[in-house]
Amino acid sequence: MQISAVDFFYAAMPVVTLDADGSQDALLVRVRSADGAEGWGECEASPLVSIAAFVTPRSHGVCQPVAASVIGERLESPADIARLSENVRRNSMDLLQAAHTWSGVEMALWDLLGTQLGAPVWQLLGYKQNIAKDPYASLLFGGTPEETFERGRAAVEAGYGAVKFGWGGFGAGSLDADQAQLRAAREGVSEAKLMVDAGQIWGEDVDAAAARIPLLEEVNALWLEEPFSPYAYLAHAELARRSPQVALAGGEASHNPEMAKNLIRFGGIRFVQIDTGRVGGIGASKEIADFAAAEGVTYVNHSFTSHLALAASLHSFAGQATSTLCEFPAGLSELAKAVTATALVPDEQWQVSAPTAPGIGIAVNLDAVAPYLREVELRVDGAVLNAAAMSVGK
Numbered sequence: 606m607q608i609s610a611v612d613f614f615y616a617a618m619p620v621v622t623l624d625a626d627g628s629q630d631a632l633l634v635r636v637r638s639a640d641g642a643e644g645w646g647e648c649e650a651s652p653l654v655s656i657a658a659f660v661t662p663r664s665h666g667v668c669q670p671v672a673a674s675v676i677g678e679r680l681e682s683p684a685d686i687a688r689l690s691e692n693v694r695r696n697s698m699d700l701l702q703a704a705h706t707w708s709g710v711e712m713a714l715w716d717l718l719g720t721q722l723g724a725p726v727w728q729l730l731g732y733k734q735n736i737a738k739d740p741y742a743s744l745l746f747g748g749t750p751e752e753t754f755e756r757g758r759a760a761v762e763a764g765y766g767a768v769k770f771g772w773g774g775f776g777a778g779s780l781d782a783d784q785a786q787l788r789a790a791r792e793g794v795s796e797a798k799l800m801v802d803a804g805q806i807w808g809e810d811v812d813a814a815a816a817r818i819p820l821l822e823e824v825n826a827l828w829l830e831e832p833f834s835p836y837a838y839l840a841h842a843e844l845a846r847r848s849p850q851v852a853l854a855g856g857e858a859s860h861n862p863e864m865a866k867n868l869i870r871f872g873g874i875r876f877v878q879i880d881t882g883r884v885g886g887i888g889a890s891k892e893i894a895d896f897a898a899a900e901g902v903t904y905v906n907h908s909f910t911s912h913l914a915l916a917a918s919l920h921s922f923a924g925q926a927t928s929t930l931c932e933f934p935a936g937l938s939e940l941a942k943a944v945t946a947t948a949l950v951p952d953e954q955w956q957v958s959a960p961t962a963p964g965i966g967i968a969v970n971l972d973a974v975a976p977y978l979r980e981v982e983l984r985v986d987g988a989v990l991n992a993a994a995m996s997v998g999k
């Protein structure tokens with residue numbers, strides 16, 4: 606089949622706050638073939654600039670819009686998606702947003718291809734089995750230790766055996782304040798696995814991060830996530846050396862496989878967390894999952910948007926036997942909940958798996974998203990660049 610149209614749907618909550626909640630807006634992507642079949646994906650990035658990266662006029666031969674590598678191309682097999690991925694890398698090498706835009710398009714291509722071939726994406730990736738994962742509740746620290754305690758307790762009462770707290774000022778104030786938050790988190794989650802996300806708060810300051818290691822050891826944290834900027838490989842390596850018990854985790858900021866591989870090669874991380882909507886899509890995620898497994902590093906998805914993106918990320922590492930944890934966004938916005946017609950829910954053993962229906966296997970509910978859609982018009986010299994996206998919501 607031939608890829609004939611790519612449409613973007615920019616949706617946002619009525620009020621977007623400064624909270625580190627990535628589900629407050631969304632950029633959905635619909636890819637259509639010439640014969641009317643369609644697939645859906647989601648970019649985890651700023652929607653407006655991501656749309657612009659698809660339609661922007663070319664600047665030169667290797668600074669072309671993403672559309673130049675996609676529209677009119679053939680799609681018959683996974684090899685075609687890999688070919689287009691390489692074309693985007695080459696043709697849009699000087700367009701930094703291209704990877705984010707391509708991630709959602711790539712996801713939608715897998716959905717379209719799987720639907721046409723009657724196979725779930727995990728099978729198309731070559732996995733022989735779809736291994737259920739243990740979801741961890743991904744939560745923000747409360748404004749007070751009491752609030753953190755309550756959030757942790759609620760997650761465990763809901764059934765989670767692992768809980769992660771992050772952001773909310775952790776690492777920015779005193780050690781005492783962090784200790785109070787960590788102790789409240791541990792008390793709240795009781796015996797459950799506990800992870801902590803520092804959200805790059807310490808930049809490259811290894812001492813500031815290392816000062817928290819004894820506090821994390823005290824509450825038996827499984828991992829400390831994103832202590833530093835994702836490019837600070839030496840800082841990661843030094844902290845890893847100083848933290849034999851609490852593992853380092855990171856990788857969600859990667860917008861290509863090499864960034865994630867370098868954190869493994871040079872940063873000493875023991876958990877690599879990949880956002881399929883940011884890193885280049887499902888194929889790029891699978892590449893990292895294979896690399897991590899070979900290096901003895903545990904692959905975990907990074908998911909903080911809709912269950913469409915969550916399902917896509919689950920396909921990427923469905924068959925990785927050593928990767929048993931799955932980030933499960935437990936506090937999504939009303940918008941993110943509206944994106945899909947159904948939700949992934951943990952089974953009786955409180956595990957989640959990639960869908961087994963063809964494609965990504967979870968349907969988008971555009972009617973439910975309609976109230977959140979933003980009208981976008983990108984013009985150059987009076988000509989509307991995103992003419993297809995203009996049809997959104999009308």
Ligand SMILES: [Mg+2]
Pocket residue numbers: 771802804830831857
């Ligand atoms: Mg994180």
